[in-house]
Amino acid sequence: MTSCGNPAAEIDALMTRRPKFDHSKECVKCKGRVGNIVIRHVVYCRECFLPLVNTKFRKILQPSIKEKLDGPRQKSLKASGNLTMGLSGGLGSTVLMDLVAKNYFRSSGPEDNKGGKDHPRKLNEKVWKAGYVCYVEVSDAFPGMRDSTADIRAIVESYNVFEFVPLKLEDAFDPSWWDRVDLLLCDIPSSNFSTPLDRLRAYLSAMPTQTALLSSVQALIRLLLLYSARSTQSSHLLLGTSLTSLSINLISGIAQGGGFAVREEVDEEWHTGTEMTIRVIRPLRDLTMKECTAWAWWNHLTVVGETPIPSAKQGIGSLTKDFIVGLETDYPSTVSTIARTCSKLAPKDKATGVCALCQRPTQFRAQQWKSQISILSYSNSKESTDRISLAPSLCYACHTSLTGRNSRSVNRSVKSHDDITSDVPIPLPVWVQSHASMQSNSRGSGTSLIDDASTDIMKVRKMNREEMKEQIGSYLLDDDL
Amino acid sequence: MASSVSLKIEFGGGLELLFANQSSHKLTLPKFVPISNSTSLSSLSSSNLKDTDTESATSDDAAIPDGLKRVDVTYLLHHLRDHLLKERPELFMDKETVRPGILVLINDTDWELEGEGEYELKSGDELVFISTLHGG
Structure with missing residues (x-):
């Protein structure tokens, strides 16, 4: 090895590749079997990895199911309402649905009679009376996208324990959907656009940037899920946001001015206007995308996949995703650092509305x-x-x-x-x-997106020479000097 | 001694869409391949020739012919990109490795435990490429 060579030319000769795992190839849990997967430099065998994923999932979800514990020992777990899950067809939400089904909505089998009444298996049964899976189809809003509702329905119905609630993005502009979700319909100003889809397209085409377009779609989906959760009398709305997705959402949200609601990105309580509050939980927020992928592969889950929205590549969200996914490959621990750092943030002022x-x-x-x-x-x-x-x-x-x-x-x-x-x-x-x-x-009447009387407005107009001279007059040198 | 390695390749998580929507492939690669990872037909045939010549007289630990190396995962990636991939290579490879966000399993084990691209392929190996980016 040369000590004063040209590092640019001899980089391969001087530096050995750093292994992606610590110590040995043995599983750190059982210390017996050879490992199958590396998660943040730690090696696990397949037999130890799968229960670990389950444990991480339950560790996040379990404490948020009940508002108050019965006592020092929680005998039974009962939520105050039903359960709604958002399913995009992507990896995270598919894994989420599988974990929820296996942990809380198991079909009864011969093993059910085994164990006492306090057996953990029985404590977790019927935590929620009913489970709903909502899917929001966005294909109509963008040309060239395929409708995946049928594929998603088949996957949901294969579990045989959930009720499928198909939605469309244009429902957000549909008064009849508003009626269906059991809300008091206020007078909505008449519109020149005939169908909800026309209204949706007009709304999206009005977005000034690609980033705004994508964040609007995300916001519409989120609200459709929340209102659907309210209509199904749900106390919990679960989303399949993994640690990687959460880090992407946090960075991209802050970049778009959403820093005040950074806590809501992780854990959120939505006050419905009624007595019920819906908790929005992301139970996969401790699992990286790699862990979700391995779970889906080893459990033979079918991932339909989200069709990317055309022209979405240049948005802040998409660029952030590329950055974080690349970061996860090279420095997997840094991604969790993003989430952990953001969890320490709190807004300085209280929310006003x-x-x-x-x-x-x-x-x-x-x-x-x-x-x-x-x-x-x-x-x-x-x-x-x-x-x-x-x-x-x-x-x-x-x-x-x-x-x-x-x-x-x-x-x-x-x-x-x-x-x-x-x-x-x-x-x-x-x-x-x-x-x-x-x-x-x-x-009065009428609606505008942005009113110009009370907020910022920038006007460009041509000034005449006298006006210009007046503005800069104090800085001009006298002609006599 | 065989002069080629037979592999089973699987694609998952939406990656199969780039490979004519076919998730399972069977592949045979020469045992020695160009160090440059060139997968052109001329390089392949010359490597096969040299391979066959050396194979008849030597064992598995024989000296590797000049300009060649034992077939490894990096070469496989180039081969998949050049011969099986139907569209958008940038979604599969980034520089000399797989694009970030693709999980590679070699015989059901994370390729990070096996040396990633430097893993030397053996006959009967099963490799799985799963995209983690197919939605969220």
Whole structure:
């Protein structure tokens, strides 16, 4: 080995490849069998790995099932409502459904009579009275995508213990779906778009950036799941977010201005407006994508897979995903560090309300702060004073998403109907419309995505020479000097 | 002594879509392959020739002919990319290895335990490539 060679040329000769595992190839748990898989530098055999995944899953889920324990020893586990799971057809949610089915919805078998009444197997039975699996199909919104509802239905029904609830992304714009989920329908302003799908497409096409488009789709899916969970009387909504996906969501969420709701990304309680609160839990948040993959492969699970949304590659979410997945390959422990670091974060101020669009907590005076750091001109901003403003009801992240730098489409709705008749207001999801119509009942009529009276507005206009001279006059040197 | 290795290859987690939607493949590769991992027909035939020449006179531990190496996983990756992959090679390989997010099992064992791309393939080996990125 040379000590002062050219490291660039001799890098292969000087550096030996660092093994991806510590110590030996033996399983660290049983210390007898040869390992089958490396998880964050630790080697496990297949026989020890599978129960370990189960344990990690239950360790997250179990404490959140019941709000208060009976006493020092919890005799039975009973949730206050039903269970709803979100299934995307992807790896995480498929593994989640399998783990839930095996742990909490087992079909009765001959072994059931064995053991006493306090046997752990019996304690976990019928924790939830019923289990629902919701799938949101997005294919209609984007050309070239395949409808996977039938494939997903077949997988869900193969367990024979869950009820399948198929949804479509356009349901978010469908008053009849709003009726079905048992909510009081407020007056929704009439729309020029005939079908829910038209309204969905108009809404998505109004998004100023690809990132905003994808985060809007995610927000719609999340809300569809939450409202469906409420309609099925569920106390828990489980999502198949793995540690890797969680880290991606955290980084990408913060990058998009969602730092105030960073805690909700991990663990969330959604107040439904009724007595019931729905806990949104991600029981796979301690399992990496690699662990989920190995579980799915060794349990012969069919993963239908999510068809990627076309034109999604350049969004912040997609770029973050590429970065984190690459990081996981080279430095697997760093991915869990992201999640652990984010779990220590807490917002400085208390939440002042709930965002009308994503229903996550909103920050106190977020819009005012935003307007203070923006270049503003309030001149000639008297238009549309009769219109209600949605902006104060939005969280910072949603507001930022809707007002991108190239907010080509959002600006359309700012203009009044009277000014430009060809402009049509952008349709909003039914829950936002009901929120808006409640406001309009008290203040007037009409809805706009962003109101320009109370929030930031940037105007570009040509100044005449006198005006320009006036602005910079104090800096000009006198001609006589 | 055989001059080639027979392998069983499986694709899962959506990766099979890149390979004509066929999840299981049987493959025969020469025992010695170019160090450059070139999978062109001329390289293959020359390596086979040299392989056959040496095989008849030597044992399994015979000296490896110049410019060749024992067939390993890295060569297999190049072969799969060049001859079996139907579309979008960037979703399968990144530089000289598999794209991040693809789990490789060699005989049901994580390839990280087997030396990853440097693992020398033997006849009868079963390799599985599973994409972890097929949705979430």
